[in-house]
Amino acid sequence: MPARYLTPLCNRRRFVAASAAASVVASTALRGKDLQAKQPQEQAANQSDPKKRVAVTIDDGPASGAGDDLDAYLRISGSLRKTFVEHQVPGIVFVNERQLHVDGQRDARIRELEQWLVDGLDIGNHTYAHKRMREVPAWEYRDDIVKGETVLRPLLEKHGKRLTWFRYPFLDSGRDAKAAEIEEFLRERDYRIAPVTVDYKDYSFARNYTRFLRAGESAQAEEVLDSVWKALDRAFEHSEQRSQNLLGYQLSQVLLIHCNEMNALTLGDAFQRIRDLGYEFVSLEEAMLDAAYATPGLPPGSMGGWVMDGLTSVRS
Ligand SMILES: [Zn+2]
Structure with a gap:
């Protein structure tokens, strides 16, 4: 098994009871072999399409679900960050500053966040408190954007x-006058809006995965993980087809995942699987050089949500 798998697996060993962990590690090793067995066929596919690119964006950072548990916060954020570095993936973490403000822990939490920058990764604003744009008044949403940058801006x-x-929380960017108003506010504050084109809804599996691991039910945890990989494959296939049908080429994709414990333990496997699908990892800046993202006349809110929907409405 490649050395790059060792860090998440070591974390996983600490995370579960020793006996359950041993079983998870063994089955993960088998899964690694399965991945390798598929490679020759997939490599042939890569050669016929060498230009598939994806930028990885990870939301709800740096450690969703850690609450006021500093150890969990450091473990989740640290493991995610190190996996990006080990796999040489140029990621960006979208932060909810609310996570930084735990009494007595601010210094340690901000120091861990700063390590993302030290490691050459990027940081973006995901608002302070992760509100849904359509559920709050525009002034309150603007306020949450500003509140979400008070630590990030000087840190960067x-x-x-x-x-x-x-990045809009819930990808809720609206489609009306309020959407246009918020976009204008973001422009005034020199923001660029991060779109999403691939989403395998990792968050919908995360809770079950960690629950099974905690209970020592490693076989069930592995079943959940198999569903994650199937969802990943389907999501990329869907986005590729949509891109080909709409644009006639493979758009530089932008993947959305989340800073949860499941990814802290398994992100290395996800990166390998995406590479096996024929993708080269690029930064968000690089992906956004794709001319499709500069299509004129996109309706308000298009860029902050499912940008392919906006592109479809302009081109059809
Ligand atoms: Zn979010």
Whole structure:
């Protein structure tokens, strides 16, 4: 098994009871062999299409679900961050600053977040408290954007970078005058809006996966993980087909995943699987150089949600 799998598996060993962990590790090793067995066929597919690119964006950062547990926060964020580095994937984490403000822990939490920058990764604003745009007044949403950058902006500047990217919570970017108003507000504050084109809904599996691991039910956890990989394959296939039908080529895709415990334990496998699908990992900036993202006349809210829907409405 490649060395890059060892870190998440070591974390997983700490996470579960020793006996359950041993079983999970063994079955994960088998899954690794399955992946390798598929490679020759998939590599042939890669050669016929060498230009598939994807940017990985990870939301609800840096550690969703950790609550006020500092150890869990450090473990989840640290493991995700190290997996990006080990797999040489140029990721961006979209942060809810609310996670940083736990009494007595602010310094440690901000220091861990800063490590993402030290490691060469990027950070974007995902609002302070993850509100749904359509459920709050525009002033309250604008306020949550500003509140979500009070730590991020100086932190990025300290490392010679600028706070550039914004991701709408729930991809709820609207379609009306309020959507246009928020987009204008983001422009005024020098934000670029991060779209999404691939989403295998990792969050919908995460809770079951960790629940089974905690209960020592490793076989069930592995079943959940098999469903995750099937969903991943389907999501990429869907986006590729949609891109080909609409644009006639493979759009530089933008993947959405989340900073949860499941990914902290398994993200290395996800990266390998995406590589096996023929993808090269690129930064969000690089993906956004694709001309489709600069299509004029996109309706308000298009860029912040399912941008392919906006592109479809312009081109049809
Ligand atoms: Zn989110």
